[in-house]
Amino acid sequence: MQIVTSSSYNLNEEEEKKLILREYRALLRVLKARLKKGDKILLRHAFEIAVDAHKDMRRKSGEPYILHPLAVAKIVVEEIGLGVTSAICALLHDVVEDTELTLEDISREFGTSYAKIIDGLTKISNVVDLKANTTVQAENFRKILLTLAEDPRVILIKLADRLHNMRTLDSMSREKQLKISSETTYIYSPLAHRLGLYEIKSELEDLALKYTQPEIYNEITTGLKDTKRERTRYINEFIKPIKDELQQHGFKFDIYGRPKAIHSIWNKMRTKHVAFEEVYDLFAIRIILDSDQEHEKEECWKVYSIITNFYRPSTERLRDWISVPKGNGYEALHTTVMGPAGRWVEVQIRTKRMNEIAEKGLAAHWKYKEGSDQKQESKLDSWLQHLRDMLSSPETDTLDFLQNFKLDLFTEEIYIYTPKGDMRVLPKNATALDFAFDIHSELGARCIGAKVNYRLVPLSHVLKSGDQVEIITSSKQKPTEDWLSFVATAKAKSRIRYYLKEEKRKIGEDGKAILQRKLEHLKVPLSNNNINELIAYYKKPSQLDLFYAVAVGALDLKDLKDFTVHGDKLQQPVKEVKPELAKNVVSEEEIMKQKPAKGAELIIFGESSDKILYKLAQCCQPIPGDDVFGFITTGEGLKIHRTDCPNAAQLLANYGHRVVKTKWAKNKEISFLTGVRLTGLDDVGVIQKITNVISADLKMNMRSISIDTNNGVFEGTIMVYVHDREELDVLCERLENLEGINKVERLKTEVE
Numbered sequence: 001m002q003i004v005t006s007s008s009y010n011l012n013e014e015e016e017k018k019l020i021l022r023e024y025r026a027l028l029r030v031l032k033a034r035l036k037k038g039d040k041i042l043l044r045h046a047f048e049i050a051v052d053a054h055k056d057m058r059r060k061s062g063e064p065y066i067l068h069p070l071a072v073a074k075i076v077v078e079e080i081g082l083g084v085t086s087a088i089c090a091l092l093h094d095v096v097e098d099t100e101l102t103l104e105d106i107s108r109e110f111g112t113s114y115a116k117i118i119d120g121l122t123k124i125s126n127v128v129d130l131k132a133n134t135t136v137q138a139e140n141f142r143k144i145l146l147t148l149a150e151d152p153r154v155i156l157i158k159l160a161d162r163l164h165n166m167r168t169l170d171s172m173s174r175e176k177q178l179k180i181s182s183e184t185t186y187i188y189s190p191l192a193h194r195l196g197l198y199e200i201k202s203e204l205e206d207l208a209l210k211y212t213q214p215e216i217y218n219e220i221t222t223g224l225k226d227t228k229r230e231r232t233r234y235i236n237e238f239i240k241p242i243k244d245e246l247q248q249h250g251f252k253f254d255i256y257g258r259p260k261a262i263h264s265i266w267n268k269m270r271t272k273h274v275a276f277e278e279v280y281d282l283f284a285i286r287i288i289l290d291s292d293q294e295h296e297k298e299e300c301w302k303v304y305s306i307i308t309n310f311y312r313p314s315t316e317r318l319r320d321w322i323s324v325p326k327g328n329g330y331e332a333l334h335t336t337v338m339g340p341a342g343r344w345v346e347v348q349i350r351t352k353r354m355n356e357i358a359e360k361g362l363a364a365h366w367k368y369k370e371g372s373d374q375k376q377e378s379k380l381d382s383w384l385q386h387l388r389d390m391l392s393s394p395e396t397d398t399l400d401f402l403q404n405f406k407l408d409l410f411t412e413e414i415y416i417y418t419p420k421g422d423m424r425v426l427p428k429n430a431t432a433l434d435f436a437f438d439i440h441s442e443l444g445a446r447c448i449g450a451k452v453n454y455r456l457v458p459l460s461h462v463l464k465s466g467d468q469v470e471i472i473t474s475s476k477q478k479p480t481e482d483w484l485s486f487v488a489t490a491k492a493k494s495r496i497r498y499y500l501k502e503e504k505r506k507i508g509e510d511g512k513a514i515l516q517r518k519l520e521h522l523k524v525p526l527s528n529n530n531i532n533e534l535i536a537y538y539k540k541p542s543q544l545d546l547f548y549a550v551a552v553g554a555l556d557l558k559d560l561k562d563f564t565v566h567g568d569k570l571q572q573p574v575k576e577v578k579p580e581l582a583k584n585v586v587s588e589e590e591i592m593k594q595k596p597a598k599g600a601e602l603i604i605f606g607e608s609s610d611k612i613l614y615k616l617a618q619c620c621q622p623i624p625g626d627d628v629f630g631f632i633t634t635g636e637g638l639k640i641h642r643t644d645c646p647n648a649a650q651l652l653a654n655y656g657h658r659v660v661k662t663k664w665a666k667n668k669e670i671s672f673l674t675g676v677r678l679t680g681l682d683d684v685g686v687i688q689k690i691t692n693v694i695s696a697d698l699k700m701n702m703r704s705i706s707i708d709t710n711n712g713v714f715e716g717t718i719m720v721y722v723h724d725r726e727e728l729d730v731l732c733e734r735l736e737n738l739e740g741i742n743k744v745e746r747l748k749t750e751v752e
Contacts, residue, residue: 016064020051023070030078031087039084042110046088049109053099060171068164069093075160079200081360086153089117093157096122120154121161155191162188163200166207175661178629178643181208182652196328196361205263213266213644220262220269223276231259231283238285238339241310246303252290253303257283273677273745281336284346288355296351297322300333303349311337314344322354327413327425329357414465426463430488433459436471437492444492445499446473460486478503504548511551518557522565530570533563537572614638616672620645621747623672625725630660664724671721673703674728675747681740682714690741693734694720700731717747 011019024047028035031043050069057065073090076082088110095101096118103122107115166184169177185208192201210217235257243255260282268279291299300322307313317336325331332350339345350358412428416435424438432452436459437444450457451470463469479499487493515534516526524530531543538555540546549555562573614630620642622628627643631651640662641648652659680686687707694700700720707716722728728746736744 010062020064020066020070023067023074027070027074027077027087030074031084034077034083036084043084043088043091045109046091049101050091050095053095053101057098059168065094068168071164072157072160075163076157079163079360080156080160080197081356082153082156085114085117086157089114089121089153090157090160092118093121093161117151117154117157120151121157152195155195156197159188159192159195159197159200159204163204166204169207169211175629175659177211179652179656179659181211182649184208185212186649186653192361194328196326196330196357197359198330198361199359202261202263206261209263209266212648216266216644217262220265220276224259224262224265224282227282231257234340234343235283235285238311238345242287242307245306245309246287249302249306251299251303254288255285257285259283273679273743275743280344281346284348286348287350289349289351291351293351293353296353300349300351304333304335307335307337307347307349311339311345313337317346322350324415324423328361331357414463414467416463417466417468419468419470421468427488430463431459431486432457432461432463432469432471433483434487434489434492435463435469437487437495438489439471441495443471443473444495445479446475446477447471448474448477459483501544504544507551508544508547509551511547511549515547515550515557518560519570522560522563522570524565524568524570527568533570533572537563614640617641617645617647619647621672621674623674623722623725623728624664625728626664628662628664630662631655632658632660671701671723673719673721675717675719676728676732676735676744677747678714678716678718678735678741678744680714680738680742682709682712683740686714686738686740689738690716690718690735693738694718694731698727698731698734700727 028040028043031039035043047070051066054065054069059065059068069091072093073087076086076090080086092106092114096103096106103115103119106118162184165180169180172180184204189201189204189208192198192204206217239255239257246253246255265276265279265282268274268281269276272279287303289296289299289303314336317334319332319334321330321332321334331354332348334346334348336344336346413425414428414430416424416426416430418424418439424435426434426438430438432450433444433447436447436450447459449459449472450461451472452461452463452467454468479496481500483496484493487496512526519526519530531546535541535543535546537559538546538549540549546555550557564571564573614637616622617631617639622640622642622645628640629643629648629652630638630640633639638660641651645651678690687705691702691705694702700722703719703721705716705718707714720731722731732744732746735741
C-alpha cells in the first residue's frame with residue numbers, strides 16, 4: 001500500500017541509509033526494557049528482511065517505504081505498549097501483501113505464531129476494497145473480528161498502521177482522504193474505543209475530522225490556540241489550592257489540565273447547537289496518583305473529598321468507574337465541579353496503573369495479567385467471549401451484523417444484575433429481552449417477560465443501570481419479527497434473525513413441495529435454473545423467500561401458465577415497458593458505465609455538466625459550494641451528498657466502489673432549497689425583521705417559516721432558495737447581526 005506523506009523529500013542514498021538506521025535505533029530504544037535474550041537478533045533479522053523486501057518501494061513523497069513499517073512498530077511499542085513479537089509483526093505487516101515474500105517464508109523464518117498474525121493483518125488490508133461489493137467487505141470484516149477474538153494483537157497492530165496512515169494523509173487526493181477518513185470513523189475509532197485505547201481513538205477521530213470537515217477542524221484548532229493563554233491562567237488558578245492540600249496530606253501525584261479532543265468539542269457544538277465560544281468544558285483536570293494497587297481505591301476517594309472541600313460538585317455528573325470499571329477495563333473517578341468565575345470543570349482522578357490502562361487499553365491488561373488484576377482480565381475475556389459468540393452465529397446477513405456490531409462497540413454501558421447478584425454489562429437502551437439473550441440464546445428465544453426489581457415488565461422494557469432482572473420463559477414461546485424493533489445488542493438481533501430464518505425455512509419446505517408439484521404438471525424439474533427464472537419473475541431476493549411466499553399464498557402461481565418451456569427449462573414471459581416510462585429508466589449498470597474515468601471529476605450543474613442523471617440527496621440537501629460526492633444507488637440513480645452528511649461515513653466506508661468524485665460548475669441560474677435554524681428572544685417585530693432581511697434586502701425566495709416560542713425564547717426554521725453556499729453564508733451572517741437573534745445555523749438534515 002503506497003502511503004503519501006506531506007513532507008518534501010530530497011535525501012541522497014547515504015542520507016537515506018542513516019535515516020532508516022536512526023529510526024531503527026529509535027525502535028530499539030523504546031523496546032529496551034522488554035528485550036530478552038535472543039530478541040535483539042530476531043528483531044534485527046525482521047528489520048533486514050523488511051528492508052530488503054521493500055527496497056524498491058517508495059512512498060509517493062519519495063521516502064523509502066521501510067519508514068512506514070518502522071513507524072508502525074514504534075507506535076505499537078511506545079503508544080500501545082506491546083512487546084517484541086508485535087514489533088516484529090509490525091515491521092513485516094505489509095511484506096506478504098506487497099512483496100514476493102509468502103506466509104510460508106514468514107513461518108519458516110520466525111514460526112507459525114508470527115505467520116498467523118501477519119496473515120490476519122494481510123486480510124485486514126482488504127476489508128474495504130474500492131472494487132469489492134458491500135457484502136464482501138462486511139464478510140471480510142467479520143473474518144477480521146474472528147482474528148481479533150483469537151489474537152487481539154492483530155487489531156492492535158492494524159490500529160497502529162491506521163494511525164500512521166492518518167498522520168501522513170496530507171498529500172493524498174481529496175477522494176482518498178475522504179474514503180480513508182470515513183473508514184476510520186466508521187470502523188477503526190470504535191474499535192480503539194472498545195479496546196480502551198482512548199488516546200488513539202481521540203487522535204483518529206480528530207484527524208478524520210481534519211479531512212472530512214476541514215473548516216470546522218480549523219475553526220476549533222484556531223479557537224483552542226487563541227484561548228490557550230486564558231485557559232492556562234484559569235487552570236493554574238483552579239489547581240493551586242488542590243495541589244497545596246494534596247501535598248499537605250502526603251500524596252504523590254501529578255496534576256495538570258489538558259484540552260479536550262477536537263472531535264469531542266465538535267460533538268458538543270453539534271449536539272448542543274452552540275458556537276465554539278459557548279463550549280464551557282474545553283479542558284479537563286487530571287490527577288494521577290502514585291499509589292499501590294491495594295490502597296488506590298480509598299486514596300482516589302480521599303482526593304475526591306479534598307477537591308469537593310474547595311469546589312461544589314454536580315451530583316448528576318459523578319462517574320464511579322473504580323468500583324465498577326467500564327467493559328473495556330477503564331477505571332477512574334470523574335466529577336464535574338463549579339470552579340472560579342462560575343465555570344463547570346471536569347476532574348478525572350486515577351492512579352498510574354489506571355492511567356496506563358486508559359492510554360494503552362488491552363495491552364496494559366496483558367502487562368497486569370500476572371498480578372492481582374484478575375478482575376480486569378475476566379472483564380476482557382468475557383468481552384472476547386461475547387465477540388466469539390456473535391461471530392459463531394449462523395446469521396448470514398453480514399451487513400446487518402457489521403452495523404449492529406458497530407453499535408455494540410461505541411455505545412454507553414449499563415450494569416445489570418441477575419437474581420443471584422452476578423453482574424452483566426449491556427449497552428445503554430438494552431431491554432429485558434437483550435438481557436435474556438445475553439445470558440443464553442435459548443433463554444432469549446423462550447422469554448415471555450421479566451421481573452425487574454421484583455416488578456413484572458414486558459420484553460421491551462428498557463433497563464437502567466443497577467436493575468436486578470429475572471427472566472420468565474415458556475416452552476411455547478417463539479421469536480417474532482417485532483422483537484427486532486426493540487432489542488439493542490448485536491447478539492440478540494443476530495439470534496432473533498437466525499430463529500426467524502429457521503422458522504421461515506421450515507414453512508419454506510412446504511412451499512418448495514407445492515412448487516415442485518406445479519412444475520411437474522408443466523413437465524419441468526425444480527432445477528436451479530428454473531428456480532432462478534421464478535425468482536427473477538416474482539422479484540424475490542432468494543430461494544427461501546420464493547418458497548416461503550408460495551407456502552403462505554403470497555404468490556399467484558396461475559402466472560406459470562404464461563411461462564414458455566424449452567426442453568426442461570422454464571422461460572419467464574417478457575414484461576412490456578410503456579414507451580413513455582422507458583426513457584426514464586436508468587439502470588445501475590448504465591450509470592456505472594458513465595462513471596468518470598479514475599481521477600476525473602463529475603461536473604454537476606452547468607453547461608459543461610456531464611450527461612448523467614442525478615438527484616440531490618434529501619438527507620443533507622447539498623448546494624453549490626458544499627464539499628460533495630456522488631453515490632450510485634441501486635434504484636434511484638446517482639445521488640449527490642455533502643461530505644458532512646449524517647450518512648456520509650457509512651456510504652464512503654462501506655460502498656467505496658459506488659462513490660463518484662464530484663464538483664460543482666458555477667451556475668447562478670438554478671436555485672436550491674436549503675434551511676436555517678434560528679434561536680433568539682421573542683420580541684415584538686422579530687419575525688418582520690427576519691423576513692425583511694430575506695425578502696427585501698437579499699431578495700431571496702422563501703418557501704416556509706416556522707417559529708415556536710416558549711417563555712420568551714423562540715426557535716425557528718426557515719426554508720429558502722439560494723444559488724450557492726456563498727449566498728447561504730451571507731444570509732446566516734445578516735440574520736445573526738439582527739438584534740435579539742442569538743444563533744443562526746444551517747439545518748443538518750432536511751426539514752419538511
